[in-house]
Amino acid sequence: MSEVHVAVGVILDAQKNVLLTRRAADAHQGSLWEFPGGKVEVGESVPQALARELREELGIDVTAFQPLLEIRHDYGDKAVLLDVYIVSGFAGEPRGLELQPMVWVAAAELVNYEFPAANVPIVEAVQAYLA
Numbered sequence: 001m002s003e004v005h006v007a008v009g010v011i012l013d014a015q016k017n018v019l020l021t022r023r024a025a026d027a028h029q030g031s032l033w034e035f036p037g038g039k040v041e042v043g044e045s046v047p048q049a050l051a052r053e054l055r056e057e058l059g060i061d062v063t064a065f066q067p068l069l070e071i072r073h074d075y076g077d078k079a080v081l082l083d084v085y086i087v088s089g090f091a092g093e094p095r096g097l098e099l100q101p102m103v104w105v106a107a108a109e110l111v112n113y114e115f116p117a118a119n120v121p122i123v124e125a126v127q128a129y130l131a
């Protein structure tokens with residue numbers, strides 16, 4: 001099975017809260033919370049995909065980012081490579097442009113949200129990064 005390459009943004013505000021959005025019920029890993037992002041398209045770099053997805057999904061322009069970690073996960077029906085970035089700067093005010101629920105969460109509260117299984121190491125890395 002071919003692997004789907006995904007650009008994922010851990011978006012931080014000035015208070016170090018993290019932005020989560022909720023996946024649509026009918027999507028893969030539906031109704032779970034996620035870090036915004038999406039598939040890298042042909043001919044695109046991962047940072048380009050990250051910037052495009054965050055513009056499309058949230059209406060923000062990324063101004064500062066750095067790689068956090070990469071995760072390979074096989075869900076059985078789909079294998080993903082998540083390329084996760086810390087987004088510490090952006091222009092504009094994030095809005096759920098695809099009508100997805102959105103919430104700003106403190107690092108310690110991340111454990112209270114249900115994520116796809118691949119996200120367990122992301123949550124750990126974010127908490128370590130912000131500790």
Ligand SMILES: Nc1nc2c([nH]c(=O)n2[C@H]2C[C@H](O)[C@@H](COP(=O)(O)OP(=O)(O)OP(=O)(O)O)O2)c(=O)[nH]1
Nearest residue numbers: 006008028029034035036037038039080116118119
């Ligand atoms: N954005 C995001 N995707 C995640 C996370 N964790 C996780 O397993 N995934 C998986 C779910 C999906 O299989 C894949 C992301 O694909 P997607 O379908 O949301 O991509 P997209 O935004 O380009 O959406 P679309 O154009 O196909 O509708 O990565 C996460 O934290 N954020």
Ligand SMILES: [Mg+2]
Nearest residue numbers: 036037038039
């Ligand atoms: Mg997406």
